[in-house]
Amino acid sequence: xxxxxxxxxxxxxxxxxxxxxxxxxxxxxxxxxxxxxxxxxxxxxxxxxxxxxxxxxxxxxxxxxxxxxxxxxxxxxxxxxxxxxxxxxxxxxx
Amino acid sequence: xxxxxxxxxxxxxxxxxxxxxxxxxxxxxxxxxxxxxxxxxxxxxxxxxxxxxxxxxxxxxxxxxxxxxxxxxxxxxxxxxxxxxxxxxxxxxxxxxxxxxxxxxxxxxxxxxxxxxxxxxxxxxxxxxxxxxxxxxxxxxxxxxxxxxxxxxxxxxxxxxxxxxxxxxxxxxxxxxxxxxxxxxxxxxxxxxxxxxxxxxxxxxxxxxxxxxxxxxxxxxxxxxxxxxxxxxxxxxxxxxxxxxxxxxxxxxxxxxxxxxxxxxxxxxxxxxxxxxxxxxxxxxxxxxxxxxxxxxxxxxxxxxxxxxxxxxxxxxxxxxxxxxxxxxxxxxxxxxxxxxxxxxxxxxxxxxxxxxxxxxxxxxxxxxxxxxxxxxxxxxxxxxxxxxxxxxxxxxxxxxxxxxxxxxxxxxxxxxxxxxxxxxxxxxxxxxxxxxxxxxxxxxxxxxxxxxxxxxxxxx
Numbered sequence: 001x002x003x004x005x006x007x008x009x010x011x012x013x014x015x016x017x018x019x020x021x022x023x024x025x026x027x028x029x030x031x032x033x034x035x036x037x038x039x040x041x042x043x044x045x046x047x048x049x050x051x052x053x054x055x056x057x058x059x060x061x062x063x064x065x066x067x068x069x070x071x072x073x074x075x076x077x078x079x080x081x082x083x084x085x086x087x088x089x090x091x092x093x094x
Numbered sequence: 095x096x097x098x099x100x101x102x103x104x105x106x107x108x109x110x111x112x113x114x115x116x117x118x119x120x121x122x123x124x125x126x127x128x129x130x131x132x133x134x135x136x137x138x139x140x141x142x143x144x145x146x147x148x149x150x151x152x153x154x155x156x157x158x159x160x161x162x163x164x165x166x167x168x169x170x171x172x173x174x175x176x177x178x179x180x181x182x183x184x185x186x187x188x189x190x191x192x193x194x195x196x197x198x199x200x201x202x203x204x205x206x207x208x209x210x211x212x213x214x215x216x217x218x219x220x221x222x223x224x225x226x227x228x229x230x231x232x233x234x235x236x237x238x239x240x241x242x243x244x245x246x247x248x249x250x251x252x253x254x255x256x257x258x259x260x261x262x263x264x265x266x267x268x269x270x271x272x273x274x275x276x277x278x279x280x281x282x283x284x285x286x287x288x289x290x291x292x293x294x295x296x297x298x299x300x301x302x303x304x305x306x307x308x309x310x311x312x313x314x315x316x317x318x319x320x321x322x323x324x325x326x327x328x329x330x331x332x333x334x335x336x337x338x339x340x341x342x343x344x345x346x347x348x349x350x351x352x353x354x355x356x357x358x359x360x361x362x363x364x365x366x367x368x369x370x371x372x373x374x375x376x377x378x379x380x381x382x383x384x385x386x387x388x389x390x391x392x393x394x395x396x397x398x399x400x401x402x403x404x405x406x407x408x409x410x411x412x413x414x415x416x417x418x419x420x421x422x423x424x425x426x427x428x429x430x431x432x433x434x435x436x437x438x439x440x441x442x443x444x445x446x447x448x449x450x451x452x453x454x455x456x457x458x459x460x461x462x463x464x465x466x467x468x469x470x471x472x473x474x475x476x477x478x479x480x481x482x483x484x485x486x487x488x489x490x491x492x493x494x495x496x497x498x499x500x501x502x503x504x505x506x507x508x509x510x511x512x513x514x515x516x517x518x519x520x521x522x523x524x525x526x527x528x529x530x531x532x533x534x535x536x537x538x539x540x541x542x543x544x545x546x547x548x549x550x551x552x553x554x555x
Contacts, residue, residue, distance in 0.1 A: 004213040007324055007332055014333040017112060018340025024119040027436060028456050030345060030443030033118050034312050035181050036128050040111050041315045041338040042184075043135065044192045046142040047326050051198035052157060053148030059278075060198045065153045067194035072161025073168070074188040079132040080169035081180060086128055088174075088450040089121040 032085045039078025045071035103141040104330035110134030111334055115341070121456050138330055174451040175408045178441040179239035182232045182308055185315045189228025192318035196221035197281055199325050204276050215275055217324030219268030222281055223288040225318040230292030232311050238296075239304060239440060247300035254362055260291040295361065302405070302482065302521030304440045306349045306360045313342020345442050352436035352462075354488075354498035377517060380530035384537050386544070389474075389511055390551035396473035399423055400465060402433045402502050403445045406479015406514070406541050415545035416478065417452035422552055432458055433465035433475075433502045435483035466503050475507035478541050481520030486528055496522045510534045513544045 025033050048071050051064025111134045117127015139158075143151070165184075172180045196218045237243040264287035270280040299307050316338025323331025350357050393399070401420070407413060420430045432454070438445045446459050469475070477484055480502075488499040504510045505528050512529060515538060519525055528534055537544055 003327055004211070004324070007327065007329065010329055011320060011324075011332050011336050014336035015340045018115075018337040019344065021112065021115050021119070021337075022341045022344050025115075026119070026121075027348075027434070027443060027461055028446040028450075028459050029118055029121060029124060030348075031177060031181070031441060031447045032124060032128070032443070033115075033341060034308070034345065034442060035177075035184065036118060036131060037115065037338045037341040038181060038184050038188060038312060038315060040114070040131055040135070040334050041188045041312075041319045042191070043107075043111075043138060043331055043334040044188065044195055044319045044322050045135075046138050047195040047199070047322055047328060047331060048157075048191055049139070049142050049154045050145055050147055050326075051195055051202065052153045053145075053150055054202070055150050056202045060202045061153065063194045063198035063201065065157050067191040067198065068154060068157030069161040069164075070187040070194065071191035072158045073165040074161075074184050074191065075135055075165070076162040077165030077169045077180075078184050079128060079135070080166060081172060081177075081184075082128045083125065083132075084169065085174075085177070085447055085450070086121070086124045088447070088453075089456055090125050 029089070032082050032089075035078050035085065036082040039075055039082060042071045042074035042078060045075055100141045100144060101329070103137055104328070107134040107138040108330050108333040110137070111337060115337060174448055175411060176240070177447055178304060178308060178439070178444060179236045181441060182235040182239060182311065185308070185311045186229045186232025186236065188315040189225045189232065189311070189318045191225075192315070192322045193222050193225025193229065193285060195322050196225065196325050197278075197285070200271070200275065200281055201278055204278065212272060214325055214327075215272040217321050218281070219271045219284055221318055221321035221325055222271070222284045223264050223268055224314050224321060226285045226288035227292035227295065228311055228314040228318055230289045231296040231307070231314075234293050234296040235304065235307055235311065238299075238301070245301045248297045253294070253298060257291065257294055260287055260294065264288045264291055299361070300521060301440065302437070303360050305437050305442050305444075306346055306353075306357070308441045309342050309345035309349055310357075311342075313339050313346060316340075316342055349437055349442060352500060353496075354500065376525045376527055377530050381517070382535050384511065384535035386537070386547035386551040387555075388535070389537065389548060390555045392474050392509055392511070393423060393426075393428065393552055394555060396428055398429045398431075398472050399474045399476065400431050400433050400469065400472045400504070400507065401476045401478065402435070402480050402484060402504055403449070403478050404435075404438045404480025404483060405440060408439060408444065408448055409479065410541035410543075412478060412541035412545055413448040413452040415542050415549065416449070417454055418549050419545050419552070420454060420458075422549055430458065431460050431465065433462065433504075434459050435462055435480070435502055438480055438483055462500060462502055469503050469506045472507040473509065475504040475510045477504055477510065477512045477514075478544070479513070481514070481526055482522045484528055485520070485522075485524070485526045487524060487526070494522075494524060496524070504528065505531055505534070508533065511537055513537045513539060513541055515540060
């Protein structure tokens with residue numbers, strides 16, 4: 001129970017941090033914000049890695065492996081496409 | 095490597111994510127911000143390899159190689175105009191991964207006979223439901239945006255009742271997961287009900303409401319990751335998930351406000367033509383059609399031009415032609431600005447990305463309020479592929495489906511030129527009196543061709 005309360009505390013505080021930081025993002029960057037934050041939500045990858053690598057049962061391994069593939073598409077694709085978009089915004093800044 | 099060290103590394107990753115998002119508050123710092131986020135992810139992944147539970151690396155590496163290759167190819171090859179569907183797709187994969195991880199964790203605790211705590215089981219059910227809704231909802235959104243399936247609203251009787259029933263079923267199965275954690279079947283039934291719900295929730299949503307749905311799914315993908323964090327007792331998942339959840343909610347809220355509609359109304363309400371009979375009365379004999387040469391003459395005396403883009407600009411890939419005209423007009427001393435409505439396009443910021451792709455400096459991209467404050471000094475307002483977001487009916491008719499929606503007041507510019515292929519209505523299905531206004535000229539043409547013709551005409555004059 002204790003660890004759950006700690007988790008919940010972190011969850012609520014992080015939501016506040018998120019609101020504070022993200023309300024300051026200008027509308028012009030809303031698409032990169034979506035794809036970038038989307039890539040961050042791919043953090044579930046680390047849970048997937050543990051499931052794929054711990055080899056408890058066939059089922060957990062298959063689920064873990066599929067999750068690794070899904071999450072990596074999300075992470076790698078998300079950060080790369082965000083980078084591509086943001087560079088377009090930056091090159092006009094000279 | 096000790097668990098403490100791994101957790102400290104996760105904390106570092108969380109801090110990098112927050113700094114990364116903070117970087118996105120200005121175009122100058124945004125690239126670095128995104129790289130900081132990516133670095134945080136790299137650190138998190140690398141230290142996870144030292145987790146004691148991991149006894150085999152082959153599958154992890156294989157999965158990362160396969161997923162990384164797919165992600166890389168998609169990210170490099172995607173056209174900027176297709177960005178909304180790509181983001182929808184990535185969202186879906188993130189949500190799907192969370193549901194799979196929660197399922198694996200449940201199966202694992204069953205296999206090793208560990209008694210799961212109730213709060214972990216609640217989180218497992220939540221992750222399964224949110225993750226599955228995100229995955230299937232995003233796939234449907236992708237299909238609609240890519241036009242694999244119809245982009246219009248798919249409606250059938252009893253839709254709302256069926257959705258409520260499905261949501262209740264998913265929650266019921268979720269409760270069964272909590273009561274019988276050893277029976278994996280309940281988890282799969284939960285996921286199945288939530289999957290169907292995800293499909294049915296997005297199917298009735300038409301094209302122009304997509305910005306809201308994509309933002310909402312973005313938020314869900316974060317909440318699914320946070321729920322999975324509770325399942326695994328992993329703080330970096332909880333932190334990142336809640337950051338993304340908050341981000342998606344903010345965007346959803348901005349999009350809803352920009353349409354003056356509630357979230358419930360976007361998700362469950364139906365926009366339809368109010369009175370079609372009025373169309374002829376509004377347009378009859380009042381439409382003035384124009385040509386590229388005529389518009390070029392307008393530019394001869396103009397000092398300030400405002401371009402208002404909409405989804406039509408993306409469809410006709412007109413952004414580069416728009417840039418050419420902008421540069422040409424500026425070389426003749428005309429001030430050119432862009433008026434961007436928050437819901438123009440199919441996702442938040444869609445127009446900005448297209449114009450940035452065409453090398454138009456972001457300083458020229460003005461928000462709605464700023465453009466409206468000096469629209470009366472605008473000599474020529476050029477509307478390309480936008481309709482509902484410039485429809486003055488939003489202000490005049492309280493019964494209209496777009497009543498109260500903030501619009502860009504191009505009707506107040508000295509002359510308004512609307513580039514459009516026909517007089518067909520926009521997404522809201524209502525006629526636009528702007529087209530028949532005294533100071534409006536209609537240039538019937540494809541967006542890209544119109545701008546190419548304009549460039550040629552201005553060069554000649």
